[in-house]
Amino acid sequence: MNIVKSVLLTLEKNRGEWISGGKLADKLGVSRNTIWRTMNNLTAEGYPIESVTGRGYRLKVGQDVISELGIRPFLNRPDAYTFECRGTVDSTNKILKELARNGAPTGTVIVADSQQSGRGRFGRTFHSPPGTGVYFSFLLRPDAYHAPVHILPAIAAVATSEGIRETFGVENGIKWVNDIYIDGRKVAGILTEAEIDLETGTQAYVVIGIGINIYTPIQPFPEEISQIAGTVLGKNETLPNGRNRLIAAILNHWEYYSSPVHLAECSHLFRARSVLDGQTVDVTIGRETFSASVIECDEKFQLIVETDKGERRALSYGEVTLH
CATH class of the missing domain: 1.10.10.10 (Winged helix-like DNA-binding domain superfamily/Winged helix DNA-binding domain)
Structure with missing residues (x-):
């Protein structure tokens, strides 16, 4: 050590x-x-x-300090994880991908108090100030997951949603495919990255990074996200050891919902918590962009939409933006 x-x-x-x-x-x-x-x-x-x-x-007494010792008591399977808790880092995903390339095992978790270059999907910046949120990434090798790679972000969204409800008692919704919303504002995002073994053509590993805004930051959110970003708890609300408990809760729910026998239950929750049903959205898939009305999420974690031309499409990946 x-x-x-x-x-x-x-x-x-x-x-x-x-x-x-x-x-x-x-x-x-x-x-x-x-x-x-x-x-x-x-x-x-x-x-x-x-x-x-x-x-x-x-x-300091009363501080919600992230630590391995603070996380482990709340884990269902503490021996399944190896933690590295840090203060300020560039990006937890970036650190973990480097460790993965050097042979780190399934269950390696990087946790940070803040990130200087936190990233979301499509290269967007994820605001990660110190002392206010949870920013962590965990590693999966191919033998550690049994679901198709493209639905892992959705499973992570359900685990995060359930973790927030369990830890803080706050209801929340899921914006397809893996953003968490409370009262119309985004409080969490998930970035899933994978690397291919070029010799075998199979997945070498998957890294799932989760960022959650829990407490109101001292400095306001940057102007570019001030109208959409939110926090799990209101101003001046705190929960002792809340961040450690949340990390453990998410990992526990991940283990449960990623199991093949619980995928149907996971799909049901994913559909039930969708915040997009009935909404008009802009859809981007690669270079293709179109407007559509959201019908529902289906049992395969796909987003079912109807285009302006009346065509129904089932989306397995892509980006949707609310009008």
Whole structure:
């Protein structure tokens, strides 16, 4: 276990209690200077660590700090996952894809407090400020999923929707194929990326990245998304350990709904929570764009639409934008 992870786990186990730099150094078998540098780096990354001369270090009490130790107690199968929790990163998907290319196993999870270059579908930026949301990616090898790759984003959407309901008790809807909406505003997005093994022509791995706006950020949302972005909780609302609980809940629901025996139930929830039924949308598939009316989502997770020319089409992929 690396020094950063060891320090964070020790602080989490003793949350609210002061631990001297000397005691930490002895416990972890490193120098006091190493502890000092590590604490400075963690603080710079946004971790709420207090430091007082003569007393040592501690995690601030009452803060919703993401940590492996905070996530694991809520997992149904904690041994199925390997976590790497970080402060500020470029992109959790980017980090995990690099780890996947170097042989990381199914169940590897990268979690960040914030992202500097978080991405959504079609290269869009996903606003990821510190201390306010959940940004994580998990890795799947081909033997870890039994559903067609093109419906994995929909399954992830159901898992995310259920995780939000379980953790915060907030009703939400799904905008095909994998955005989560509350009161007409987008609170979560999912980016699924896969890589092909060129020698076999099969999937080498799939990375599913999930970003969720939970708390109201101190700084307003950027102008370009201010009319559509929202948060799960209202202003000044918080839930102790809420972010850790949400990550665990989503992973638990993912395991449940991605199982072949529960796909029909997953499809039912996906259809029932659609926010697009009866709406007029613009559809983009590759270079093709057209307007259509949404009829429903079907049992195959497809979006059934009727074009202006009266043609019915079943969409398995693409982008839809509300009028």
